[in-house]
Amino acid sequence: MPEHRSGAEARVNAAPSPWTDARSAARLLAADPHGLRGAVVRAAPGPVRERWLDDLRGALQPGTPWRRLPPAIGDDGLLGGLDLAATLAAGRPVARAGLLAQADGGIVVVPMAERLPAGTASRLAAALDTGTVADRPARFGLILLDEGEADETVAEALADRLAFRIDLSGVGSDAGTDAGSDAGSDVGSGDPEAEPSAAGADTTAAEPDPVGSLCALAEAFGVASLRAPILAARVVRALAADGPVGRDHVTVAARLVLAPRATRLPPREPDSPEAAAPPREDPPADPPPEADVADPAIPDAPDDVVLEAVRAAIPPNLLDQLLSGQQRLAAARAGRVGQAAAARTGxxxxxxxxxxxxxxxxxxxxxxxxxxxxxxxxxxxxxxxxxxxxxxxxxxxxxQRTETTTVFCVDASGSAALERLAEAKGAVELLLAEAYVRRDRVALVAFRGGGAELVLPPTRSLTRAKRGLSGLPGGGGTPLASGIDAAVAVAIGVRRSGSRPAIVLLTDGRANVARSGEGGRARAGAEALQAARAVRAAGLPALVVDTGSRGEEARAVADAMGARYLKLPRAEAGQLSAAVRAAL
Known part of the structure; x- marks a missing residue:
């Protein structure tokens, strides 16, 4: 490794604090609101969030528009158009500019952005893309204030268009009061001498291909969106201030833009055995021909120092998810768009x-x-x-009564499989007998042996259900994690279609088959609890029906799932269907 990297490697572990990065993002955004599009700020209302907003507003040029989006704004207020009251009073069409056109060149702040209606979100996205609204210029930066719980986030299609994702939930109320908080205050100021403290890398190293490096970093961290490296490249351009681009600029941009979007962690390179071996006395081998030497200007892998800096900047809550292998459920949350659209009829x-x-x-x-x-x-x-x-x-x-789809997830393993299947089949048929009146649907997932199977897709047809449930086999091991995963996949598809899903899990909770199909209670139990936590993270209502005699394992699954717990070791179909209706 070249000598100039040693100092950067020593500073990777001392990455700037979240508050310092947040202030750096505010200053960059103030310099180019529309070019960087904006930021998602996850924080509860309070002094920390207000201080960050004050920093952003103070960094803007005097007279820059600053607009706050009202919670129930209509299309005419947002986009402009015909002023109905003035038109009725004047007897002629009177047009007026909307809020987005009024914010041209400035900032639009959206409180409670996690509850933003789908139609409003799509109009904001279109305005960001085109820079115009109703033939009026509307080039603005968007600040989405995310105040939701863990399972509530802003629309991914809108967040993807914004450069920064800032999490202030772990920042104390005394943020910015100490001297160290100003370490990144000069980021984006255009002063090359002020940037190393915020970058945490060595400014003497030039970057031959910053766009290629950013794309390689995006690929390494599983960032699939093409907008992310484009926005990161704009941050690099702002940091360089028309000067030469260095590795520190790429590091800052990747930390601020790419790290919060990571969906996986790149594997660490194992230590080379040759590096630990004692030096040999043999003369060095002849260097390879010049034609075989890779062109250093074409990066085939991200720089390891920059890679570690980006890894260190991943938010702690996101890092925990990546380390545990938990799937990100943005697609599940996006399904709420279908529910919102369906609510306009009735x-x-x-x-x-x-x-x-x-x-x-x-x-x-x-x-x-x-x-x-x-x-x-x-x-x-x-x-x-x-x-x-x-x-x-x-x-x-x-x-409008929202249609409900009950997804039965039935343990078809072990000696009691036939009894559990009979209970589930009877409950499904009883619920479907009333489905025509309530316009509800039922689905059935069974797991046994080495995996899970969707026995009955969501339906309200009793005839189809009886045909699909006939001859369902039972017995074998208990792949509980695979069963829960399959039920979650069905429920997410249901929610995307605008229906309300609910999961009913019938099991004794004694998992003994892992997702890979291999046996082992310890690994299978850990994977089952991980799958159960994914149900809670997706915000899916659930009911766990304990069909066992002891109850410890099934109750632990219910607690991890955030589900209601019901112990019915000898439930009949009528009892089970009544319990489902009462609980869900």
């Missing part, structure tokens, strides 16, 4: 004041609200038969 049960551009106009209720005021409003007017104002507008209140 049976009208009344009306209320609202924006007819977002919801259905209730014309009769609007006319009833405007009728008592017509004598006053038409005074001195003869051309308008009826005068309707904004306060008169009424929209329909729609009520």
């Amino acid at each position: 049976r009208p049960v009344g009306s209320r004041r609202g924006d007819p551009r977002r919801e259905r106009l209730d014309l009769l209720a609007t006319l009833r609200a405007a009728a008592p005021w017509q004598a006053v409003r038409r005074a001195g007017q003869t051309t308008r038969p009826i005068v309707v104002r904004r306060d008169d507008l009424r929209i329909r209140i729609l009520r």
Whole structure:
């Protein structure tokens, strides 16, 4: 390894604090809001988050627009268009600019971004991509304030467009009060002498191909999105300030942009046995021909110093997930878009004041609200038969019962398999007999031997269920983790379609077959608990029905799953179906 890396390697373990990186991101974003698009800031309301927002606002040029998105803003307020009240008053079309156009060149802050409606999120994404709204310029940076729990995150399609993902949940309220907090205050200032303290790498090392290095780092950490290395390259350009690009610039950009997006950890290179062996007396071998020497300007693997710096910058909660091998469930959370879209339909049960551009106009209720005021409003007017104002507008209140899909996950292993299967089959048939009225569906996953099988895809057809459940085999080992994994996959697909999934697990919890199909209670039990925690992380409602006699193993699975626990060692089909209806 070249000598200039030794100092950088010594500083990798002393990576800047999350607060320092957060302030660095704020200064970079203030310099180019639209180019870097914005940041997702995960933090509860409090002094730490407000201090970061103050830092960002203070770093902006004087007079830069700063807008906060109201929670129930309509399309006309967001995008602009026809001012309905002014148009009705003037008798001619009156247009006005929306919030995004008003924020041109500045910042838009979105509180509670994890609850942002899917339609609003898609409009924000389109405005970020095009830089225009309703033929008006709208080039802004977006700050998504994520205040949700572990299973609540902002829409991935929107977060992917923003350069930074900042987690302040572990930062104390005294952040920024000590001298060390300003270590990264000069990042992005354009002063090459001020950047090494924030970069944690040696500025003397030039980077021959920064884009190639960023792409190699993205691939090493499992970052599939092409936007991530593009945004990181823009950060490098901002750090270099039109000067030569060094390895420290790439390190900072990769730490700030790529590390929070990591989905895997690159394998560490094993120590070379030749490096530990004593030096040999043999003369060195002839160097290879010049044609066989790789071109150093073409990086075929990320630099090991930069790689370790990025690894050290991965947020602790994300690092725990990567080390445990737990799958990231962003796709499962994205399924809530289908639920939100489905909620716009249903049976009208009344009306209320609202924006007819977002919801259905209730014309009769609007006319009833405007009728008592017509004598006053038409005074001195003869051309308008009826005068309707904004306060008169009424929209329909729609009520819809969300369809529920119950995913039965049945332990078909061991000597009691036939009894458990009979209970599950009977419960499925009883629930399906009522499904036509409630518009619900049922699915069945069975696990035994070396894996799990989707016996019955989600359906409300009783005939199809009886045909699919007939002749289901039982016996063998207990691959509990594989069964839970299969049930989660079905439930996530159900949620994407707009339905509400619920998992019912029938087992004694005594896993003895791992995901690989190999036996061993210790490994199989650990994998079962890991799979159960994935159910909790995905926010899936669940019920564990303990069919065993002891209860310790099944209760531990229920606790890890965050599920309701029900002990029914000798349940009949009627008892089981009633318990499912009561619990879910």
